Amino acid sequence: MRKMTAAHRTLPFGINVRVTDLSNNRSVVVRINDRGPFKRGRIIDLSLAAAQKLGIIQKGSATVRVEALPDSEAAARPDVELTYGDPRTR
DSSP: OOSEEEEEESSSSTTTTEEEEETTEEEEEEEEEEEEOSTTOOOOOOOHHHHHEEEEESSSSHHHHEOOOOHHHHHHHOOOOOBSOGGGGG
């Protein structure tokens, strides 16, 4: 719960993904380490630490974009990343 991890139904374990909250443009990089979520309409289940960084704890859920990161890009990034603004302009 304290690590920057997430559960996804189909992405391979160990892959890093960028999750961006579309309502505030905050993003985090998390590592897929579990399967789920199994609730209809949900695509990813974030650890408590990742949800806190995105600012979605109070809401409980959010509309997000999930982007798989290439190995080279993921290796160059720290485990914890918090950015603001449109990630396409970086």
